[in-house]
Amino acid sequence: xxxxxxxxxxxxxxxxxxxxxxxxxxxxxxxxxxxxxxxxxxxxxxxxxxxxxxxxxxxxxxxxxxxxxxxxxxxxxxxxxxxxxxxxxxxxxxxxxxxxxxxxxxxxxxxxxxxxxxxxxxxxxxxxxxxxxxxxxxxxxxxxxxxxxxxxxxxxxxxxxxxxxxxxxxxxxxxxxxxxxxxxxxxxxxxxxxxxxxxxxxxxxxxxxxxxxxxxxxxxxxxxxxxxxxxxxxxxxxxxxxxxxxxxxxxxxxxxxxxxxxxxxxxxxxxxxxxxxxxxxxxxxxxxxxxxxxxxxxxxxxxxxxxxxxxxxxxxxxxxxxxxxxxxxxxxxxxxxxxxxxxxxxxxxxxxxxxxxxxxxxxxxxxxxxxxxxxxxxxxxxxxxxxxxxxxxxxxxxxx
Amino acid sequence: xxxxxxxxxxxxxxxxxxxxxxxxxxxxxxxxxxxxxxxxxxxxxxxxxxxxxxxxxxxxxxxxxxxxxxxxxxxxxxxxxxxxxxxxxxxxxxxxxxxxxxxxxxxxxxxxxxxxxxxxxxxxxxxxxxxxxxxxxxxxxxxxxxxxxxxxxxxxxxxxxxxxxxxxxxxxxxxxxxxxxxxxxxxxxxxxxxxxxxxxxxxxxxxxxxxxxxxxxxxxxxxxxxxxxxxxxxxxxxxxxxxxxxxxxxxxxxxxxxxxxxxxxxxxxxxxxxxxxxxxxxxxxxxxxxxxxxxxxxxxxxxxxxxxxxxxxxxxxxxxxxxxxxxxxxxxxxxxxxxxxxxxxxxxxxxxxxxxxxxxxxxxxxxxxxxxxxxxxxxx
Numbered sequence: 001x002x003x004x005x006x007x008x009x010x011x012x013x014x015x016x017x018x019x020x021x022x023x024x025x026x027x028x029x030x031x032x033x034x035x036x037x038x039x040x041x042x043x044x045x046x047x048x049x050x051x052x053x054x055x056x057x058x059x060x061x062x063x064x065x066x067x068x069x070x071x072x073x074x075x076x077x078x079x080x081x082x083x084x085x086x087x088x089x090x091x092x093x094x095x096x097x098x099x100x101x102x103x104x105x106x107x108x109x110x111x112x113x114x115x116x117x118x119x120x121x122x123x124x125x126x127x128x129x130x131x132x133x134x135x136x137x138x139x140x141x142x143x144x145x146x147x148x149x150x151x152x153x154x155x156x157x158x159x160x161x162x163x164x165x166x167x168x169x170x171x172x173x174x175x176x177x178x179x180x181x182x183x184x185x186x187x188x189x190x191x192x193x194x195x196x197x198x199x200x201x202x203x204x205x206x207x208x209x210x211x212x213x214x215x216x217x218x219x220x221x222x223x224x225x226x227x228x229x230x231x232x233x234x235x236x237x238x239x240x241x242x243x244x245x246x247x248x249x250x251x252x253x254x255x256x257x258x259x260x261x262x263x264x265x266x267x268x269x270x271x272x273x274x275x276x277x278x279x280x281x282x283x284x285x286x287x288x289x290x291x292x293x294x295x296x297x298x299x300x301x302x303x304x305x306x307x308x309x310x311x312x313x314x315x316x317x318x319x320x321x322x323x324x325x326x327x328x329x330x331x332x333x334x335x336x337x338x339x340x341x342x343x344x345x346x347x348x349x350x351x352x353x354x355x356x357x358x359x360x361x362x363x364x365x366x367x368x369x370x371x372x373x374x375x376x377x378x379x380x381x382x383x384x385x386x387x388x389x390x391x392x393x394x395x396x397x398x399x400x
Numbered sequence: 401x402x403x404x405x406x407x408x409x410x411x412x413x414x415x416x417x418x419x420x421x422x423x424x425x426x427x428x429x430x431x432x433x434x435x436x437x438x439x440x441x442x443x444x445x446x447x448x449x450x451x452x453x454x455x456x457x458x459x460x461x462x463x464x465x466x467x468x469x470x471x472x473x474x475x476x477x478x479x480x481x482x483x484x485x486x487x488x489x490x491x492x493x494x495x496x497x498x499x500x501x502x503x504x505x506x507x508x509x510x511x512x513x514x515x516x517x518x519x520x521x522x523x524x525x526x527x528x529x530x531x532x533x534x535x536x537x538x539x540x541x542x543x544x545x546x547x548x549x550x551x552x553x554x555x556x557x558x559x560x561x562x563x564x565x566x567x568x569x570x571x572x573x574x575x576x577x578x579x580x581x582x583x584x585x586x587x588x589x590x591x592x593x594x595x596x597x598x599x600x601x602x603x604x605x606x607x608x609x610x611x612x613x614x615x616x617x618x619x620x621x622x623x624x625x626x627x628x629x630x631x632x633x634x635x636x637x638x639x640x641x642x643x644x645x646x647x648x649x650x651x652x653x654x655x656x657x658x659x660x661x662x663x664x665x666x667x668x669x670x671x672x673x674x675x676x677x678x679x680x681x682x683x684x685x686x687x688x689x690x691x692x693x694x695x696x697x698x699x700x701x702x703x704x705x706x707x708x709x710x711x712x713x714x715x716x717x718x719x720x721x722x723x724x725x726x727x728x729x730x731x732x733x734x735x736x737x738x739x740x741x742x743x744x745x746x747x748x749x750x751x752x753x754x755x756x757x758x759x760x761x762x763x764x765x766x767x768x769x770x771x772x773x774x775x776x777x778x779x780x
Contacts, residue, residue: 035514040540044510048503143633144598146528148553148746158532232539307502308531309553311599312638314502358511364499 006209007216016381017329017345021352028356035359039231042224043238047158047306049351050240051076051299053344055322056329057251058295060343061288063326064255064268066335067123069292070319071112071130076300077315078134079104083301084147084310094150098301105297108134109290117285126289131319139312146311149304157305159239171229172236179225186217240302247295252340264288269336324371325350328378349374456733457518463727464512464520465495465547466505472640472671473696477716478523478547485724500639502526506533512542519543519727527601528552528746543730547723550601550752552745559736559751560743561723563714565602568757569609571712572691573666575759576610577617579689579709580664587622589663591688592652594676595632596668597640606668606693607632614666623664626656637672645672649679657685664689670699673708695760700769700778703762713758713768722753 008015029036055072062069083101087094108130115126161174169176194210228237255261263284266274275281299318304310329346331338353374357367465482467475479495486493494512498505502525510533512520520542524530527549534544534556544551546560580589593610596603611630617623618630629635629652637645645667653662662680665688667673673692680688692699692711702708729737742749760768769775 038514041511041514044507044514048507048510139638144636144638146526146599148528154532158536303503306506306532307529309526309528311502311526311529313500313526313599316501354507355511358496358508359514361494361496361515364497364501364504368499 003209006206007212016385017342017349017378020378021345021349024349024352024356028352028359032356032359036356037227039227039229039235041355041359042227043160043231043235043241045351045355046241046244047238048355049347050238050244051303051306052318052321052325052351053244053347054247054295054299054302055318056325056343056347057247057340058292059319059322060326060329060331060338060340061251061255061264062123062292063323063331063333064264064335064338065285065288066268066271067116067285067289068323069112069123069127069289071108071127071134072292072296072299072322073315073318074131074134074138075105075108075293075296075315076303076318077138077310077313078108078300079297080149080300080304080310080314081138081142081147081312083153084149084304085141087150088147094152097150098153098156101301102294102297105294105300106290108296109293110286112293113286113289116289117282123289135316138314142310142312144312146309148309149307153301153305154308155239155305156243157240157302157307159305160234161236161239161242163234163236171226172231172233173229175225175229175236178237178242179221179229182221182225183218186221187214190214190217240306243298243302247298248340248344255340260284260287265336321350322347324375328375330382346378349378456731459490459731460492461518461731462492462494462512462516464509464515464517465493465523466508466512466520467495467497467523467547468505468525469500470497471500472694474694474714474716475523478720481716481720482521482723485720486727489724489728491727498525500525502529506530509533509537513537513540517542519545519730521545521547521723521727522551523547524549524551526599530554531556543736545723545726546750548602548719550743550745550750552601553747554745555748557745557748557750559726559739559753561719561726561753562602562755563719563757564754565605566609566612567754568602568693568712568714569606569611569668570613571609571757571759572606572668572693572710573610573613575710575712575761576664576666576689576691577613577623579691579761580623583689583709584663589623590626590657590660591623591664591666592627592649592662592676593625593630593635593666594637594645594648594668594672595635596637596672598633598636598638600640603636603640603668604632607635610666626660626662627652637668640669640671642671642675646675646679649676650683653679653683653685657683661685662688665691667691667693669693670696670708670711673711674699674702677702677707693757695769695775697775697778700760700765700775703760704765704779706762710759710761713760714755715758715772717772718755722755726753 025036035041059069059072079101082104083097086092086100087097112126112130115121116123161172163172165173190210190213194205197205255264263279266279267281267284271281300315303314325347326338326343328349329338329343331343350371353371354367357370463486467479470476470479475497479497483493483495494515494517496508498508505525509520509522509530513536520537522530522544530551531554534551534554537544538556543558544556546557548562550560551557595607614623618625662685665676667676667690670692673690677687677690687707689709692708693714695711695713699708699711703711726737729735736751739751739753741752741754743752758768765779769779
């Protein structure tokens with residue numbers, strides 16, 4: 001057990017959800033007779049949930065600053081509807097319509113940010129207002145009738161990467177390339193880390209642990225590359241998944257490596273202390289809210305692309321899915337705690353649960369009940385684990 | 401954090417690889433090219449609706465049924481009937497409902513494809529928002545049959561089984577006029593119009609059908625729409641929500657009927673009909689002549705008691721039977737049955753299998769439900 005701990009490197013508490021995710025996938029795969037781990041199912045899983053995960057990225061930052069955004073579903077629906085309407089009625093190119101949708105998202109976010117940052121109205125109220133305003137807006141401008149979206153948008157919501165190069169690889173070469181890039185990046189990062197790991201403390205990770213780590217990760221990325229790449233010819237890692245992946249990397253870097261990211265955590269942890277140490281709290285609030293609505297617009301575009309039409313009910317209760325993902329990922333309601341990667345894992349737990357239960361033919365009613373319990377259990381487990389003085393369950397299993 | 405999360409994922413992956421090595425399929429060009437011509441034949445045959453040699457499928461095949469929700473009686477009946485009758489016919493049915501959520505329905509249909517369904521019957525939440533998912537079904541060689549509502553904005557649909565929706569609207573309006581003559585004596589009659597949920601492609605058709613009958617009567621002054629609201633968008637009831645219909649009726653009554661009697665209301669379904677009747681009663685009006693649709697239990701009782709003048713029965717049983725007949729034809733390799741009616745779904749002409757709806761009033765209720773013991777029980 002000590003060796004496992006060394007390979008994983010330190011604190012095991014944070015693996016709870018990742019383990020749960022892995023177990024869920026395995027259990028569902030067994031129950032459904034191998035229908036879970038198929039290329040097409042995982043492609044569906046990703047393109048069908050990309051929009052929620054994109055929302056969750058922004059929602060994490062909102063929750064970390066200690067606010068909440070209830071308007072994201074309505075903003076997503078509204079920007080998607082505006083996009084479909086302008087493309088249909090004014091005959092402008094599709095990419096122009098996409099830019100307009102994103103501009104709408106930014107404006108909506110600036111609106112929320114203004115009320116929160118400048119007037120000090122709590123985010124809950126600002127965005128509750130926004131939820132009504134933009135939901136009403138969608139129904140108003142659409143007359144409650146769905147509007148077909150430009151054909152090209154389908155690529156964003158349900159498209160695949162191109163096929164090229166030799167056929168002997170047995171998979172989609174775009175996906176293969178992505179996988180190889182992923183593995184190379186990981187190896188480089190690990191080696192760099194190994195080189196510097198002893199710098200301050202003198203306690204270097206054993207080299208064998210690093211090698212095992214790299215080997216495991218290579219197998220993992222390799223497996224998923226194969227899973228996504230070996231589907232029907234013409235399919236690959238889905239485009240919405242790629243967009244999600246890029247956004248995840250960008251937001252991981254923003255939150256972990258930039259000044260703005262540190263400000264977000266500082267404001268969420270202790271607003272007064274942050275302000276005293278020179279953090280511009282207003283600016284942080286404003287940008288975080290603006291960013292959230294920007295991502296809502298992106299989610300709206302992805303969804304309209306997949307649905308081939310924008311509908312008046314688009315986005316209803318998406319905010320709840322996004323918020324659930326963030327909390328399952330271990331963020332704290334009081335703010336200041338939570339990470340992008342854990343949020344993605346939280347979102348995937350919900351997605352896999354949904355998908356697995358559907359494969360088993362469980363109805364929407366029971367699925368909803370189960371998801372509710374999982375949310376509660378995940379957060380309760382997390383709270384229990386983080387209570388000071390108690391060693392975590394997972395930690396105990398692996399300690400010696 | 402990144403490192404750790406990724407690492408633990410690595411652990412999971414090793415487990416998975418160990419557990420499932422060898423279970424997955426492989427991507428074989430040969431299989432794919434072999435499938436391609438078959439898919440083309442399917443398409444060609446579906447377009448011509450011929451009875452050419454079609455690849456049938458196994459008699460015990462999986463059949464997926466995706467319904468919008470179970471919140472009204474007709475959908476709940478459809479769920480029960482499909483489950484029962486498909487199993488009786490020897491198929492393996494997966495019947496699911498999407499709780500009025502488009503995303504849920506998209507994912508359900510995908511999981512049906514994953515489960516190897518040969519035919520997927522879809523009663524859409526929103527007929528135009530399933531495009532890419534249905535096209536995916538088509539690529540996988542699955543037949544897609546629309547149930548009760550048109551599937552728009554997609555090439556991935558082989559046919560739609562429904563009651564003639566324009567015809568339904570005509571029948572509703574005729575029943576309304578007939579009731580007005582019977583119950584309210586000489587005209588002119590004061591009426592109001594209600595439409596269904598705009599996301600349901602049937603709703604505008606009901607309204608169009610009804611207006612084709614009513615417009616001449618409005619023009620010659622026999623009936624008067626007192627509020628002047630005669631556009632579908634003005635009259636529509638979002639999501640077919642009875643509560644929304646009732647509050648609209650409330651405000652119409654207080655706004656336009658403080659010194660007038662209301663004689664009739666065109667209602668697109670039974671829930672809205674009952675909502676309007678309740679609103680009129682609350683406002684102290686005499687119950688107007690009201691049309692309906694679906695022959696829900698409560699409304700059948702109300703028709704029998706004379707509170708609701710008429711409803712239109714679209715026996716779910718007929719619809720399910722027709723759908724299963726089509727599935728049987730596909731199974732036997734006979735392709736989609738031929739039909740003369742088609743509808744433009746925005747992308748292609750979709751074959752429509754239309755069934756005739758039946759008007760129910762107090763006079764003919766016993767005959768209409770002669771074979772429906774549960775509804776016959778209500779007529780006491």
